[in-house]
Amino acid sequence: MTTGKEYVTAVFEKVKAQNSHEAEFLQAVEEVFDSLIPVFDKYPEYIEENILERLVEPERVLSFRVPWVDDRGQVQVNRGYRVQFSSAIGPYKGGLRFHPSVNQSIIKFLGFEQIFKNSLTGLPIGGGKGGSNFDPKGKSDNEVMRFTQSFMTELQKYIGPDIDVPAGDIGVGGREIGYLFGQYKRLNGYKNGVLTGKGLTYGGSLARTExxxxxxxxxxxxxxxxxxxxxxxxxxxxxxxxxxxxxxxxxxxxxxxxxxxxxxxxxxxxxxxxxxxxxxxxxxxxxxxxxxxxxxxxxxxxxxxxxxxxxxxxxxxxxxxxxxxxxxxxxxxxxxxxxxxxxxxxxxxxxxxxxxxxxxxxxxxxxxxxxxxNAGGVAVSALEMAQNSQRTPWTFEEVDSKLYQIMKAIYTNSAAAAKEFGEEGNLVLGANIAGFLKVAQAMSAQGVV
CATH class of the missing domain: 3.40.50.720 (NAD(P)-binding Rossmann-like Domain)
Known part of the structure; x- marks a missing residue:
């Protein structure tokens, strides 16, 4: 019978062989994998179902060209990404990062982390992430608008309120979300649940910034x-x-x-x-x-x-x-x-x-x-989605109170998992296990998909 350590080691070796050039992604995977060894010893059925290898492979990786025109009339080209990692517990959810350092490895590490983070919130959202190597620093508002419109023209083919709901991240604030939402609306009509981090005048949530x-x-x-x-x-x-x-x-x-x-x-x-x-x-x-x-x-x-x-x-x-x-x-x-x-x-x-x-x-x-x-941001993004679905805004105090309770529950569940698996006080292990178990249970229930 295969032990948890043998299984985790074998899967990690395969991940390294297939993604040897993606340092950030491998770092994120290694940190999680080390924590999960006792889980597979306790639940050997997850070894039989090969949950780990299925989870570490994204459901979809999108890479696309983003052409745009700067203020001098020069055509510029950047690369855009969206990694739709896991929809086991809900639509893909995760931010967009605009920064020169962005590459597939960074987007995959962020998307992989997002699976567990989103699971820990207790809300029905899966893991995803995206972005571009575009740098908004030093760009005019018009340049940022032209870039984001081009970016969304391609991205909009793959997202939607019940499919994939992006948000902001480094380099993507209120200005960028506004331009992205405007372009999505132009192409698809008004669907305010397709992005989170929106302005308060068009479906955003109080306390999302904070x-x-x-x-x-x-x-x-x-x-x-x-x-x-x-x-x-x-x-x-x-x-x-x-x-x-x-x-x-x-x-x-x-x-x-x-x-x-x-x-x-x-x-x-x-x-x-x-x-x-x-x-x-x-x-x-x-x-x-x-x-x-x-x-x-x-x-x-x-x-x-x-x-x-x-x-x-x-x-x-x-x-x-x-x-x-x-x-x-x-x-x-x-x-x-x-x-x-x-x-x-x-x-x-x-x-x-x-x-x-x-x-x-x-x-x-x-x-x-x-x-x-740092799950508070995506937690309130999910609360924004809930408000969009209900067509009902909540007060700052209501959202902040829900955020506090979510963060308290994340700590409690992480601490409990660490204690259950013999590492009391180790919240790294506890968070990884608590986040993983919910996703693994959902994957197991849904069959090999």
């Missing part, structure tokens, strides 16, 4: 409660300065913690008095400026350019990596542990390397993995 950042803090709150602690008097470092970082900072301040550093791709700013949220929002949401400008408003703050000391060398009680994948490595983890960090909460997707995660777990640091801790 959801991922707020949700990460709500998850961290549960981790601290398990340690017998709270936010009051704690200091925090938050990487990034987009939606996730801004609203994690806002909620941390509201609950009594003090965020002392934030960053962007140009470097980070340290303010021992606490990051001024009003200034941060003005710079990032209104001016779209670099974080170095923060020091013009707060001369006592210190800016460190990229390439200098890492933001993770700052002494703080709490760390929230909210920027991008693999931003926190083993050296960063050692620095945080040496400085007494007690909890690390992933606001971005896979921001910590496997080596960094191992260091945190061995040191007894409470660690909130991305698929659990």
């Amino acid at each position: 959801a991922t950042g707020y949700g990460a803090v709500y998850f961290a709150e549960q981790m601290l409660k398990a340690r017998g602690e709270g936010f009051a008097g704690k200091t925090a470092v938050v990487s990034g300065s987009g939606n996730v970082a801004i609203y994690a900072t806002e909620k941390l301040h509201a609950l009594g913690a003090k965020v002392i550093a934030v960053s962007d791709s140009s470097g980070y700013v340290y303010d021992k008095e606490g990051i001024n949220l009003e200034t941060l929002k003005q710079l990032k949401e209104v001016e779209r400026a670099r974080i170095v400008k923060y020091t013009e408003h707060h001369p006592n703050a210190v800016f460190t350019p990229a390439g200098g000391d890492s933001i993770w060398t700052i002494k703080a009680d709490l760390a929230f990596p909210c920027a991008t994948q693999n931003e926190l490595n083993a050296a960063d983890a050692k620095a945080l542990v040496a400085n007494g960090v007690i909890a690390v909460t992933e606001g971005a997707n896979m921001p910590s390397t496997l080596e960094a995660i191992e260091i945190f777990l061995e040191a007894g640091v409470s660690f909130g993995p991305a698929k659990a801790a």
